[in-house]
Amino acid sequence: MTGSRSDLRVVPAALAAWATAAALTRAPVPVSLVVAVVAVAVLAWGWRRPSLAFPAAVLVVVAATCGWRVAAVESSPVTQLAERGATVRAEVHVREDGRVFAGAGRAGTVVPVTVRVVESRGRTWRVRVRATAFVEGSERFVTGTRLTVRAGLQPSDDSDEAAVLRVHDWLPVGAGPWWWRWSEVVRDGVRDGVDHRDDQAAALVPALVAGDESGLSDRTREEFATTGLTHLLAVSGANLTIVLGIVLLGLRAVGASRRVVLVAGVLTVVAFVVVARPEPSVQRAAVMGSVALAGLLVGSRGAGLRALAWSVVALVVLDPWLATRPGFVLSVSATAGIIAPTPVLTRRLHWLPLPVATAVAVPIAAHLACLPVATSLSGEISMVAVFANIVVAPAVAPATVAGLAAGLVDLVAPALAPVPGTVAWAAASVIVRVARLGASAPGAAITWPWPWWTLIPVTPMVGWGVWWLLRRPALAVGMTLGLLVAIVRTPTPGWPPRDVVVVACDVGQGDGFVVPTAPGEAIVIDVGQEPGPIHRCLTELEIDRIALLLFTHGDADHVDGWRGAVRGREVAVLADGPSGGPSVPAARRIRLLAGQHVKVGDVGLEVLWPRADTGRVTPEARNDASVVVRATVRGHRILFTGDLGEEAQRGLGRLNADLSADVLKVAHHGSADRWEGLLERVGPSVALVGVGADNPHGHPTSAVLDDLARQRVAVWRTDTSGTIAVLDRDGRLVVSAR
Template identity: 35%
Template sequence: MRAGSVVEAGRAGATESPDGSGAPGKAGGVRDSGKGRGAHAAHLLLPAAASWVIALVLLGCPAATGAVVAGLTAVGALAVAVLVRAGRTAGRRNAVIAVLGCAAAVAGSVAFRVHAAGTGPVAELAGRHASAVAEAVVTDDPREVARRGGPFRRESFVVPARVESVGTGADRVRLRAPVLLFVSGAEWRSLLPSQRVEVSGRFGPADPGELLAAVVLVRGAPRVLSGPSWEQRAAGALRSGLRKAAEVLPPAQRGLLPGLVVGDVSRMDDQVRADFKAAGLSHLLAVSGANLAVVAGAAVAMARTAGLPLAARAVLAISAMVAFSIVARPSPSVLRALLMGGVAAVALGTGRSRDGVAALSATVLGLIFFVPDLARSYGFALSVFATAGILVLAPRWRDRLSARMPRWAAEAIAVAAAAQAAVTPVLVLMSGQLAPVAIPANLLAGPAVAPATLLGFVVALVAPLHLGLAQLLVRPAGLATGWIIEVAGHTAGLPLGVLPWPGGVTGLLLLAAAVPLAVLVLRHRRIRLIALAAVAGLVLAVTVAAPIVARWPPRGWLLVACDVGQGDALLVAAGPGRAVVVDAGPDPVRVDRCLRSMGVGEVPLVILTHPHLDHVGGLDGVFRGRAVGAVLVTPRGTGDDAGEHEGVRLSEDLARRRVVEWAASPGASWRFGPSELTVIGPVTEVSPTGAGKGAAVNNASVVVHVRWAAGSALLSGDIETEAQAELLRRGLPRAEILKVPHHGSGRYDPAFFAAMGARAALISVGADNDYGHPAPSTLATLYRLGVRVHRTDLSGDLAVVDSGGALSVIPRRSAPAGGAPVRD
């Protein structure tokens, strides 16, 4: 799906830059080389499409169903071959035979694999949810599970593997069964494919449609029984060398470069990952035909410079692609790209132009037959649809655009637009959205992809031999990577960059109805001009008028409750471009996004009320690109053992960052810009009675009173009934704004709310959370006291501003009908 150029075929004969994606390696475009070739492509396209649909459906069915479908389609193919004579309808006859024959083969393949995955000792263990000791061979790199706890939660991984024995001693049973291991612990990160390990865990059934015998919840660390194979060891050394060489780059670049080159995203920054997703650039992180096109194109260019014949160029291109595939690991996407690249290289070596659609169809057909679970892979679908769009749509669009602009510009726009248009149905099924921003993002990022990929691959080869030289070579690769990061960051926030659209089949049907209408509009000049004018007016309204009518951030904001899901993250104004951060929420990406939206580039003080993940898990996002002065935490010894453990890990993380850590003490105060902050908690003399786990840590929350010229606010962390009562006994300062404790939990003291005298309450809470927050009794009490309630799950970010000498709450979006009021 990477923007590139479309291959010129037909006029010059052979292509000089084979591409594993079926996309182009050289500027020009695909020419129609005749009806026979088109018919040949169609004969392969129909069986490939039918096989994909058959596999997609049968993967969720019992093996017997697949066997029946295989039998019926095989009989049908035989009947057509015997009963229908070859004549003027020979083409249609052969096409039907091909479709039915391929459908029979794929149905039989799926039935065999479903039966194999659903039977045997491992499947029996899964059916009983039994525990056992097993020997397994790792079949792919451990994939880290996204951690909402940032550095404060144990690393977790998903490890694809093949179980080869179950049990111990005389009870050991030999077998071969694919499984998925769910594991935790940093020791799993270093495992390489082909390593044999012994694990102990509980077996459970896999999700329907997955060709797995079981999923295994592994207990403890693996016992490594053997090392990796030589090729995996070599690939691991090269990937490790690339990571070491990239250490000289800034953090965002050093994490992204291995992802661009070999798909290694183990160190990628969460915010960069989120920007890539929003900008439609996530495909750059998956090794595909574009990577192989760059490597093979460089090999062919060197061979051509040396004057080698076509056959030698093809051999060199294939060798380069095979070497790259070993380094990148032969995942399904790499295998597909390698097959496509091999087809293109053979065409190059024989001097015959290739039919991209036919090659793509043959590749899809072969992969679905041998790896049928790809039929349900969105990644596979995105790759195939993008390649098909570039092959089918891009040449026509390029030719139309060439009449209005230079051919190279038309080529670039056509490829990016065609790829995005082709993958739109898949994106609608996946996430229910349209992403027009992906076209300009790919156009801008595209020129930097090839240099980053090629230089990164060279660095991976050089690093094991001479790390110093590799670190010199990696710097220009870092510049190219930095450009891509900038493009992603700026395009991710563009107005109308991502448009909401119904997801699933409903969205797909609406898209199918909208496309013909759009084509009809674009075909008529007058209607097209009217539509373009309407779109331009809409864009102008969103980009210019909307910020004037509903400015964000609000001018003169004093406090912001960030919408970070189920957690707390508050910003207290500390002067232009500065804010005190009170808690960091569970997600680094969301708290960083909130800080960026408010224009905060410096944080003189971070206050972490207590070490629970929904308050400290997003700390990485606060530090991203910002200077942080100090961090205030609750004193040690004020919570339970779990809280103490998390507090220790928090201290270790702050020490690693070389940031000063202070223990909160009631009475401490600071003045930052318009805000005066005074610590009035934690309360250490309380012990929860009848409360759930974690109440002791909640009651030890740092409580802060913030005063401005226009009024004050109380930021209460997660304190519960006991701490609230103790603060009330000591004498609670009044405040116009209350950050409701513990996301509106039902464990509260009504007298605490009454004594506050608040006019507005902010509840930081995640939509449809599992805790029942906010509790109906809490909301009823606040309403009874005449307090206006504002919730982040209903209104997004909430800003407190000085409105004519009084405090007012402005939401980023209006609450739905029946929700909380949106303004004091």
């Protein structure tokens, strides 16, 4: 009874601390002061009541920490210099390893840093504030390294950071302490242990062991995201649990004392954090992995929940900004799911052998616990996550342990490191293969059409349904097999349709259009912002080869989903305009300007805009530099207008005497920035609008819809109709949507 009451006291305190930290990190300093004063008053009034005093004491500490750190940032000279947009010279210490990013037409490295010295206009300040630095190009920055930089400062959106540094030039002036240098040697050893294998399985091993995902391709990252295996690419509690479990079980097997086991466990956690870097994900892993292991060893669900609650309190007190980090929320949710529902589900699966029942129950519980948060991040629900995690589970521990062994062996006998490295590679190959197969399934993920929070009441109902179903073996097996069939071969009656002229894919707030050119082949014009929707659309249309991939302009909502378009597909020709676009693997690349003609199979493309003399395009001018093409398909004309605004549309009209088309892709998702004369010049019978539901821009605007209504044009929108296909029926255009 005492333990139960302790659980009830600690859990509410942890939830209160978590909610308070999440609110105060975005609030002004006076709000933190008010919360602290109120909490002190409650503590003074109810100090004899532990159920009241303990949460109040925790809130005092959280509020004081938030207020102090926000005040320190707001009063920092770095913050004031950033508000003026000053260019400074500074000394910074790398707080976390730099991460390479790639976007529309750009590449660079983002580096979390601590600013220690800043100099501007002859004045020098010694400070200690956090910031984020952006460096052009793909550079390697290791935790602990000291740099001198010349950078332009900009205000940061994060209340815990003083500025964003746009680095113009930089120079290393010193390495970090010996423990960071030692950890880099171990990380290099892990990489060296598998470098005799040049594939994505070899690149996965450093990610499993130390969170080093630098060698992973964008395609692999997307496949892991789709199959719910992303947690393997970052250091998670599971990694530490595996390593710590091997160490402790080995010591127990040789009869080590409890004290030796405890010291070894602490040293293992410390070494793990140093090797994997003290990033937020690693800090969470160190706590959550230890908690999960403690819960399993103790065998008490209550003890595990109490330990989890204590860890939440400790983490949000030490760093309140973790409270709003998606990784923290996912870590806590997954750990709670593993500790609480897993034993219940395991008992429900009594008709399976215990190891199998546990292997099935753990991913089901974790997936359900994380479902609302994961959906809020991706907008999708992975249908293969549970299956994928069950299949890869036996391979994760061998890949992690053998990979770490390769790194340690490399320290003393480099020639022998490939032996455990090969074992790690073989296990990692299984994981990569499962992710690839799972992501290629047509029903791998489904889009959740409602706000993510609607899953909060839905998830418990789903959990109850699973609990009810697992008691009936025949029905559970039958439903599982049926779900697998639906994932592998998603039922799509009447889809893909026959005689397609053009398809507007539902890619959310963005554009993604498909013009079939031959069986299994198509022209793809823009790809949306996320890879999942365009991949599903092309899969459902049975497109396995892209004859021409055209980016009308370089904005994210038109190009950033390219990895989904090329997933498992060959791209023959990549085309873009003056604003450029991402570098996509293709046989050849061309630049399109007005006056050009392109023939793909029986489909002809006329390039109508931008002008042939268009030079370099700034990011602000991308919309008006959109490539405008008119496709002729089965005798029907389709005009794709990108994101042209009013002035560019007028220019298009002046440059081209004939703009007529049967189908019009409405410019800029239906923005009010339009030339009313364009619609009259085109004279379409069908208008397609690529637009996301409840988008913040108000697209399509009522003004555009009124224009189309006056011209008696049939309007089809992806936000209300989903994916839309315009078909040819005996020379007449008809529309089918799903």
